[in-house]
Amino acid sequence: MSNQRYKIQKIGISNFRGITEGRTIEVAGKHLFLLGPNGFGKSTVVEAIRWCLFGSTGQQEIEVRNTFYPSKASEVVINLVADNKALNVRRLFSPGASRSRPTITDRDGKDINLEDAFPQIARLGPPTGTQVIFAAQHAAGRQQAEIQDFSKVLYFYLAIEEIPELLENLHKLTEERRAEREAMAKSLDDFAQELRNNLAVIQGKKEEISKNPPWGKGSIPTRTETERKIDLLFHDMARLVDEVPPADLSCHEKLQKIEEWSGTFASSKQEHLRAKSDELQIRRDKAQITKDSCQNTRNHIDATKNKKSELEDKERSLLKGQTLKDLRAQVEEAKKAYDEDSLRSEIMGLVATYRDNYNPSHCPACNSALASEKVGKPQGMGKDRCSELEEITRRVNEITAVRGDIDLNLQSLSSLEKENEKLTKDVQKTTGKINSTMLEVDHLIQELDSDIRALNEQLKDAQSECDGRNRRINERKAEERFHYYQEQVAAIEKVLSKDIEVPRNALAEYDDFLATIEAVGKLLLEAFNKQIDSAIPPLAERLTGVYAKLTGHPSYDGVAIAKQTSVPEKMEPGRLELQVTSSKCPGRSFPVNVLNGQAARALQLVPYFVFSDYWHNLMELDLLLVDDPSESFDTSHLENLMQVLHSVASHTQLVIASHEGDRMLPLIEKYFPINERCVIAVIDFDPFKGPTFEQR
């Protein structure tokens, strides 16, 4: 065996599946044959080697845990040696972890990446295409073979594995970039659409101005003409507001300035006129109020005077030429006479009562003799006097009341006169003239009314002047806007017809490049398929040779490589599949499931034997793991297998496990010299400890 590649020197296994106690197998770079009954742990050793080097392939990694001590770490350590190189590969599956972790160290204990240690193996990746073929035991229900993707393996063997990888990535790239291209095209279309929409809007605005042209009935002015008009208006307005026109203004700025000036001018003028008008209105209102008050007061005075005059007439009629003093004197006299009459009447009544009761002869008051006749009661005495008194008293009372009213009238009159005096002063103040008459107040009001009307007229004039100016400004603005829209239309049309070509060309360049990539990809696919097509017949021939030697199948005696149709749109080469042929049915191939299990499993080893002849030089680690090959081969063909194994053993380190030690051992001894083999008999298995090995 060549010493260029790594060989297994020693294997250390602990807490791995059924192996509880640590086990070490010294291989010393020889071919390892593990012989022993089924269930003693041979397969566990083969699997431990595979797991250490490649990890779990698809199945749950938890399966590697030790049955009795799942809380302990599962660990496999393999020492590899080649010429002056040595590597220590250790894989640990710690409790609680979900994945195992490999570490590779060199002779000096320095960590090495898998890619650096085994670049070819790392590139292929487990499990596909590794040179480790693993025919597991049927009973364990484990995976039958590691070569799952025959296409990938074959491409690797033919050293063209880079091409399908490139094709696949080219397809992904073009797919992604096509989507990107669509987004780019959409952004360009969106922009063009946005421009077209804006163009339609601007055209509409332009047409709107044209319907009622601000330049009148003539032809459309040129921009220079419009600018001249704006300049004229600008200077007119500057003069009006007494401003120095700023230099270097654009048309747009000039129009803004004009508008600003016009607004300021109009509002200041209008404010002035309004203030003046308001002031006159206030004066007018005051004059009106004074006039009205004055008029009211005078009316009151007149009414009061009339009333007074009426009362005086009434008093005169009541006095009937007498004075009130005379009448009062009469009242006094009448009162006195009436009082006397009243007293006499009372006395007479008392005397009559006295005479009736006592019949006196002498007066009780003066003791003079009394006349015999009786004193009679005064008949009607004082009645006239009473009526007279009542009459005079009534007149006096009436006159007194009239006098009272007259006094009140006089008081009112006096206060009205005072009021009138005050109002007269107001009138003077209002008219500004001494001894003003109401007529003058009226005149003043009329004057004020006229002034107010005049101011209102001025306000209207100022407003219409302002409106006229604004109309001119708006016309110039519309004219200026018309030119702007015209320029916008020209600019957008230029972008749409010319400028947009630049990004459009960039997109076309992108498109072309993408199309070229696709074209090259298709050519690459064609060339690749052509090469595969030319490689298939000689390859199938060699596969058939090894297959026939291993199986000697009576019906299906050949091997074919079936190629599925390539999918150029996906830059996908047709998948390759290993099939069998029959010389009895030339021109046809059959899927491997037509074979019995033994032949089918043997077929899985065939590609390895065929290809290993010429790819082994590339491999850093050339290792063949075969678990129970005798299950796949009957006795008559077992020696053929040993011959084939012996031929590959020149470059490969074999690890073979078999439960048929009796059949295998003589063949091992026949084909493998003692210095090239390491035969381990698995003689016992303790569920709590693991297998017991014995070196043969």
Next chain:
Amino acid sequence: MSDSITRENNLRKILDCISESVASSDARSLWEKIREEMQSGGPDAALQYLNDELTRCKNDFEREITCLRETYSRRRLNE
């Protein structure tokens, strides 16, 4: 052993075959570049080259359309 399954020749044959069949000058120059990249750095290098070229084209496009949009937006702002 048949020449068609000799490792050393297969890739070269495919590459040569494409070189012979590429018709257009664009595709030829692109293929030569891919081949050059493949030979120096493998498929990853070739893909990197294609990605870079496509990104360059895309950036050219983005730059041009952005420039056009900005010019147009500036015009609109002046309105």
